[in-house]
Amino acid sequence: MKKILVANRGEIALRIMRTIRKMGIKSVAVYSEADRSSPHVLFADEAVCLGPAPSSQSYLNGDKIIDFCKQLKVDGIHPGYGFLSENADFAQKVTDAGITFIGPGPDAMRIMGSKLAAKECVKTYNIPMVPGIDQAIEDVVIAKEIAEKIGYPILIKASAGGGGKGMRIVHAEADLEEQMQRAISEAKSSFGDGSVFVEKYVSSPRHVEIQVLADNYGNTVHLFERECSIQRRHQKVVEESPSSVLTPELRKKMGDAAVMVAKSCKYTSTGTVEFLMDDKLNFYFLEMNTRLQVEHPVTEMITGIDLVEEQIKIARGEKLGFTQDDLKINGHAVELRVYAEDPLNKFLPSIGTLTTYIKPEGEGVRVDDGYEEGMAIPIYYDPMIAKLATHGKDRTEAIQKMKKAIKDYKIEGLSTTLPFGTFVFEHDAFLSGHFDTHFVQDYYTPELIIEKQKSNAEVAALIGLAYWMEINKMINPVENKSTSWKRRLAH
Amino acid sequence: MPENNKSFAVKVNDFKFQFKPEDLSQLNIVKHSPTEYNLIKKNRSVNARILDSENAGKKLRVEVDGEAFEVEIRDDLDQMLDKMGFGAAAVKQIREIKAPMPGLVLEINVSDGDEVVEGQKILILEAMKMENSIVIPTKAKIKKVVVLAGQAVDKGQVLVELE
Numbered sequence: 001m002k003k004i005l006v007a008n009r010g011e012i013a014l015r016i017m018r019t020i021r022k023m024g025i026k027s028v029a030v031y032s033e034a035d036r037s038s039p040h041v042l043f044a045d046e047a048v049c050l051g052p053a054p055s056s057q058s059y060l061n062g063d064k065i066i067d068f069c070k071q072l073k074v075d076g077i078h079p080g081y082g083f084l085s086e087n088a089d090f091a092q093k094v095t096d097a098g099i100t101f102i103g104p105g106p107d108a109m110r111i112m113g114s115k116l117a118a119k120e121c122v123k124t125y126n127i128p129m130v131p132g133i134d135q136a137i138e139d140v141v142i143a144k145e146i147a148e149k150i151g152y153p154i155l156i157k158a159s160a161g162g163g164g165k166g167m168r169i170v171h172a173e174a175d176l177e178e179q180m181q182r183a184i185s186e187a188k189s190s191f192g193d194g195s196v197f198v199e200k201y202v203s204s205p206r207h208v209e210i211q212v213l214a215d216n217y218g219n220t221v222h223l224f225e226r227e228c229s230i231q232r233r234h235q236k237v238v239e240e241s242p243s244s245v246l247t248p249e250l251r252k253k254m255g256d257a258a259v260m261v262a263k264s265c266k267y268t269s270t271g272t273v274e275f276l277m278d279d280k281l282n283f284y285f286l287e288m289n290t291r292l293q294v295e296h297p298v299t300e301m302i303t304g305i306d307l308v309e310e311q312i313k314i315a316r317g318e319k320l321g322f323t324q325d326d327l328k329i330n331g332h333a334v335e336l337r338v339y340a341e342d343p344l345n346k347f348l349p350s351i352g353t354l355t356t357y358i359k360p361e362g363e364g365v366r367v368d369d370g371y372e373e374g375m376a377i378p379i380y381y382d383p384m385i386a387k388l389a390t391h392g393k394d395r396t397e398a399i400q401k402m403k404k405a406i407k408d409y410k411i412e413g414l415s416t417t418l419p420f421g422t423f424v425f426e427h428d429a430f431l432s433g434h435f436d437t438h439f440v441q442d443y444y445t446p447e448l449i450i451e452k453q454k455s456n457a458e459v460a461a462l463i464g465l466a467y468w469m470e471i472n473k474m475i476n477p478v479e480n481k482s483t484s485w486k487r488r489l490a491h
Numbered sequence: 492m493p494e495n496n497k498s499f500a501v502k503v504n505d506f507k508f509q510f511k512p513e514d515l516s517q518l519n520i521v522k523h524s525p526t527e528y529n530l531i532k533k534n535r536s537v538n539a540r541i542l543d544s545e546n547a548g549k550k551l552r553v554e555v556d557g558e559a560f561e562v563e564i565r566d567d568l569d570q571m572l573d574k575m576g577f578g579a580a581a582v583k584q585i586r587e588i589k590a591p592m593p594g595l596v597l598e599i600n601v602s603d604g605d606e607v608v609e610g611q612k613i614l615i616l617e618a619m620k621m622e623n624s625i626v627i628p629t630k631a632k633i634k635k636v637v638v639l640a641g642q643a644v645d646k647g648q649v650l651v652e653l654e
Contacts, residue, residue, distance in 0.1 A: 464541075464562035
C-alpha cells in the first residue's frame with residue numbers, strides 16, 4: 001500500500017494519518033468547505049474537497065470519495081469512526097472498485113449491524129446473552145408469557161431502534177400492556193417498524209467492552225477490556241483500562257467470549273465486543289462495533305500496540321505479529337472526552353471559537369485533537385474537541401496525571417467537559433471503582449461544580465483586589481519604604 | 492482614593508462578591524513574583540496569577556487553580572455612580588444587536604431603515620436544532636442588517652446595526 005485516503009475529519013483523521021506517515025505511506029485528506037484549515041488537511045500529503053459543510057453533502061458522500069480514490073490512485077481507505085465506518089454498502093463499493101477497505105469485511109459488518117442477525121450468529125457459541133427472546137414481536141400476550149418466564153423488571157426495546165427511542169422499562173405485569181403499546185407506537189413513528197424485543201432489564205449495569213483484533217488467516221486475539229460506564233445521554237465520556245472490577249479469571253472469560261463473537265462472523269481488523277455487566281459481575285453480550293473505537297487510546301497505552309498500524313497491516317494481508325500469550329497489561333490508562341458542551345447546562349452543545357487553546361504535556365499524557373487556537377467548532381459535526389488520555393504505573397497514578405492534565409488544559413471561548421472530568425476523577429464512587437452507568441444521574445449535579453467555581457472565583461476576587469490596591473498604593477507603601485530606608489541607613 | 496474604599500463590589504464571571512477593608516486585612520496572602528500570589532484560606536493553599544490587567548487594575552484576568560476568571564472591581568465611588576445611573580453600563584446606548592449564542596440565521600424580519608419598537612422580532616436564530624426569536628430591547632431605527640438568511644454566526648457577532 002502506497003497511498004491511503006482517510007474518509008473522516010478532526011482528531012481521528014489526524015491520528016490515523018500520523019500512523020500512516022510513520023509507516024512510510026502517503027496520506028490523502030478529505031474535507032468539507034467548513035474544514036479547509038483543519039489540522040488534518042494541513043497534515044496530509046494530498047487533500048481533496050468533498051463539498052459543502054453538512055455531512056450529507058461531504059463526509060457521507062461515499063461515491064465521490066471513491067471517485068477521488070480512483071483519480072489519485074489511492075490503494076486503501078480508512079473510514080475512522082462515525083460517518084461511513086459501519087456502512088456495509090460503502091465497504092462493498094470500495095472493495096468492488098478495487099480499493100482496500102481498512103476495516104472488517106462487508107458481511108461481518110452487515111451481520112453485526114443488525115441486533116437480530118448478531119444474536120442469531122453468536123447463538124451457537126454459548127455466549128452469555130441477556131435473557132429474553134430472539135425474535136421481534138408485536139403481540140402483548142406473547143410478551144406477557146416471556147416476562148413471566150424471565151422475571152420483572154423487563155426492558156422493551158425497538159428492534160430497529162437506537163438512542164433510547166422505543167425503549168420502556170416495565171416493573172410489573174400491570175404496566176406491561178400500556179408500556180408495550182407505547183413502545184410499539186414510538187418505534188413505528190421513529191423507525192417505521194413497530195416490532196419490539198422483550199428482555200430482562202439489567203438494573204445498574206456497567207458497560208465493559210473487549211477490544212479484539214483479527215487477521216485474514218483466522219488468528220484472533222483480544223486486547224483486554226475498557227470500562228466505559230461513565231456516560232451522559234447514553235454516550236461515553238470517561239473510559240479506562242483495565243477495569244477495576246475484573247479479576248484475571250473474569251477477564252479471560254470475557255476475552256474468550258469476545259474472540260468467539262468475532263470468530264462467529266469471520267471478523268477481520270479491529271472490533272469491539274460490548275458487554276453489559278450486572279452488580280454480581282454477570283456479563284451479557286450487547287453488540288459488536290465493527291470499527292476503530294473513539295476510546296481506543298486507553299488500550300494502546302496499556303498494550304503498547306498501535307491499533308491503526310495493526311489495521312493497515314491486516315488490510316495488506318499480513319499475519320498478526322503476536323499471540324494472545326504475548327499480550328500483557330502494562331499499568332493503567334484513563335481517558336476523558338473533551339466535548340464542546342456545557343456541563344452546567346445539561347451537557348448542551350457550547351459552540352464557539354477557541355480563543356485560548358493550550359494543550360497539556362508531560363510523560364504519560366496523550367492528547368488526540370483536531371483543533372488549534374483561533375479555530376471555531378463547526379455546528380455541523382460532533383462537538384468533540386479532543387480526547388485526553390493519561391497512563392500511569394497504576395490506577396492512582398493515571399488518575400493523578402489526569403487531574404493535573406485537566407488543570408493544564410487551557411480552553412477559553414466555550415464551555416467544555418473538562419470541569420466534569422475533574423468532578424469524576426475526584427469522586428469517591430469513581431475512585432473506589434464502585435460505579436455503573438447511572439453515575440451521572442446518581443451523583444452529578446451542576447451545583448457541585450458551581451460551588452467549586454464560586455470558591456475559586458472568590459479567591460480571584462480577593463487576589464484581584466489585592467493587586468489593584470497595591471498598584472494604586474493603598475497598601476502601606478509609605479511604611480514599607482521607610483523600613484527599607486532605615487535598614488539601608490543602618491548598614 | 493482611600494476615603495472611597497469603604498466597600499468593594501467585585502464581579503467575577505457571573506458571581507458577585509462584596510468585601511469590606513477588614514475582610515482584606517485579615518487575609519493570609521503572599522506575593523512570590525510580580526504577578527503570582529498564594530492565599531491560605533480556611534487552611535486551603537491556593538495559587539493565583541494575574542494574567543492581564545487594564546483600567547488601572549480595575550479589570551483583570553486572574554487564574555486560580557488552572558482556571559481563568561474575569562474580575563471587575565467597583566469601589567465606593569463607582570458603586571455610587573452606578574446607583575445614580577451614571578455607571579458605564581447605564582450611559583451606554585445600544586448601537587447594535589449581537590447574537591446571544593452561535594447559530595444559523597433562519598429568517599430576517601426587518602430591513603435597513605425600518606423603525607422598530609421594543610420587543611419586536613428582528614430575526615430567528617437556530618441553535619442546537621431550536622429556533623430562537625431575537626427581539627429588540629428598545630425602540631430604534633435599523634441602520635443596517637449585517638447578516639444574511641442562511642448565514643452561520645458566532646456568539647457576540649453583530650446581527651443588526653442601529654442608528
